[in-house]
Amino acid sequence: MLAQQAQVNAAAAEFMKDTPMYELYQRIAPRPEDFPRLLEKMGAAMAQDFDFSDEVRSLQMPTLIVAADADMAPPSHYVEIFKLLDGGLRDGGWMGEGRPQGGHALAILPGLTHYNLFASPLFTAATLNFLDER
Secondary structure, three states, rough: OHHHHOOOOOOOOOOHHHHHHHHHHHHOOOOOOHHHHHHHHHHHOOOOOOOOOOHHHHHOOOOOOEEEOOOOOOHHHHHHHHHOOOOOOOOOOOOOOOOOOOOOOEEEEEEEEEEOOOHHHHHHOOOOHHHOOO
């Protein structure tokens, strides 16, 4: 994954022109010609080492973690994030009494990737269901 992320820079702009990301950027960006600049900034941000474990553990609001089953990281990574929120550590119980404290939830959506997750009806359904329960 790190090798793939290292390729995100202004030089990748031409290659990205056939992607939904580029098409959306061209439609909504105030300066569509700045797409290479966006890629450069994204690449620089992804090159920084980070660990947000402490920040995740301290989340006080109900949090839904959503990932595709073929996302950038393997599903096990999202399970580890969910564990930081007290999730997946025990049986949920008949009445949900074993669910994570704080109302956190995890959704690994089937048949999707990092690139099409946002456009899936499954994403919408999972997100709206989570919000409706609150």
